Amino acid sequence: MRLTVNQKTQHLVAMAQGGDESALNQLCKVYWSRVLWIVRLRMGKELRSKLESIDIVQDVLMCVFRDMEGFTYRSEGDFLRWLSRLVENRLRGKVTKLHAGKRDIRKEVQLDSHERTTGGGLVGTAGPIDVTTPSVIMSRREDLAKLEKAIDALKPEYREIIVLTKIEGLSYKEIGQRLGKSDEAVRKQVSRALETLISIYENV
Amino acid sequence: MADLIEDNQEHILGQAVRQFIDAGLQGQEPDIDEFVKQYPQLEHQIRQKIRNLGEIDTLFNSLLKAEESDFEDEMAGHDLVGQKVRSFEIVEMIGHGGMGVVYLARDTRLKRSVAIKSIPAGLACDSTARIRFRREAELLASLNHPNIAVIHEIIEEDKSGYLILEYVPGQTLAERIAQEPLKLEEALLISQQIADAVSAAHKKGCTP
Numbered sequence: 001m002r003l004t005v006n007q008k009t010q011h012l013v014a015m016a017q018g019g020d021e022s023a024l025n026q027l028c029k030v031y032w033s034r035v036l037w038i039v040r041l042r043m044g045k046e047l048r049s050k051l052e053s054i055d056i057v058q059d060v061l062m063c064v065f066r067d068m069e070g071f072t073y074r075s076e077g078d079f080l081r082w083l084s085r086l087v088e089n090r091l092r093g094k095v096t097k098l099h100a101g102k103r104d105i106r107k108e109v110q111l112d113s114h115e116r117t118t119g120g121g122l123v124g125t126a127g128p129i130d131v132t133t134p135s136v137i138m139s140r141r142e143d144l145a146k147l148e149k150a151i152d153a154l155k156p157e158y159r160e161i162i163v164l165t166k167i168e169g170l171s172y173k174e175i176g177q178r179l180g181k182s183d184e185a186v187r188k189q190v191s192r193a194l195e196t197l198i199s200i201y202e203n204v
Numbered sequence: 205m206a207d208l209i210e211d212n213q214e215h216i217l218g219q220a221v222r223q224f225i226d227a228g229l230q231g232q233e234p235d236i237d238e239f240v241k242q243y244p245q246l247e248h249q250i251r252q253k254i255r256n257l258g259e260i261d262t263l264f265n266s267l268l269k270a271e272e273s274d275f276e277d278e279m280a281g282h283d284l285v286g287q288k289v290r291s292f293e294i295v296e297m298i299g300h301g302g303m304g305v306v307y308l309a310r311d312t313r314l315k316r317s318v319a320i321k322s323i324p325a326g327l328a329c330d331s332t333a334r335i336r337f338r339r340e341a342e343l344l345a346s347l348n349h350p351n352i353a354v355i356h357e358i359i360e361e362d363k364s365g366y367l368i369l370e371y372v373p374g375q376t377l378a379e380r381i382a383q384e385p386l387k388l389e390e391a392l393l394i395s396q397q398i399a400d401a402v403s404a405a406h407k408k409g410c411t412p
Binding site: 004005008009026030031034037038041076077080081140143144147166167169187188190191192194195197198199201202 | 218221222223225226229230252253256257259260261263264266267268269270271272274275
């Protein structure tokens with residue numbers, strides 16, 4: 001029987017929770033680039049620019065997977081949101097720390113390059129994730145970079161509402177409660193934000 | 205005056221697109237063909253914008269869901285590490301392209317490192333992929349150029365195929381560029397080598 005993506009992930013999550021290192025590695029390989037992009041889109045330009053290296057994202061993701069106790073897999077969307085939220089929280093914590101100490105960032109691959117070299121010049125030990133394997137999402141990185149630029153160019157209210165609907169997957173009602181607006185007002189705002197996003201995306 | 209008309213057109217276009225998006229957000233599944241009839245002069249622009257919306261939606265959706273091939277690639281990549289193909293011990297995966305995974309391996313007979321390109325598991329049973337694989341091997345064998353890796357052997361088994369190639373250590377061009385921008389002379393030298401190799405391949409009938 002062929003397993004679906006959900007079943008495969010669920011299986012890997014269960015194995016990783018039981019301490020299976022190879023399941024843990026595989027989860028990281030499958031998910032790190034998605035998590036990276038979700039975190040990037042959610043963080044916004046300013047905070048993103050303070051994170052120099054994608055190695056940090058990978059390391060943090062590995063830690064999150066290791067501490068996965070008590071997590072129940074419900075759906076792909078939930079799983080990815082949960083992962084990226086935890087990664088983002090830890091990253092936010094690290095940003096302050098990172099900038100307290102002196103680091104030679106020239107030796108590291110910039111977060112903006114989306115790629116990690118396997119050659120020399122990489123600080124630290126070889127990470128757990130081998131990104132020489134281009135996943136489906138890696139093959140879309142040019143479009144994602146374009147989308148990221150377009151989202152960055154939106155005014156903050158539009159940016160927020162796009163992140164809440166498209167990434168967080170919240171309903172208009174939930175967003176309305178959060179922002180103190182009616183469902184209809186939220187929906188209209190989403191239409192306006194999307195229309196603006198399309199226009200910027202076309203010209204990036 | 206012309207600017208005013210243009211501004212007005214932009215305004216109507218924006219309004220129309222918002223209207224279409226809003227109908228969709230309300231779950232009405234609006235029909236684009238019907239919708240554009242209301243704006244005959246803006247039909248092309250409206251369609252273009254809705255196509256871009258579709259593209260953006262697909263990007264968001266692809267972010268929030270892993271795809272089957274992500275797992276398959278991983279499985280394929282891990283299958284061979286630590287295993288032996290004839291006299292070659294597979295050490296690690298060093299690359300991955302559309303047509304196969306590339307491993308670093310140890311040739312136990314001749315005591316040297318080789319690169320092994322394997323046909324992806326999903327394609328091994330596909331006859332067209334096999335033919336392309338064999339053709340790639342034959343083409344490589346017919347080439348003799350310092351900037352093109354040498355092929356040592358082709359191994360074809362029931363459900364798998366391997367090209368045993370010269371192992372060329374070092375970085376890929378993408379990795380090199382990611383490190384620091386190339387100097388002009390360096391870029392020219394690399395370009396010349398690439399062009400030489402492509403030209404040699406072209407002369408042997410290898411065309412895109």
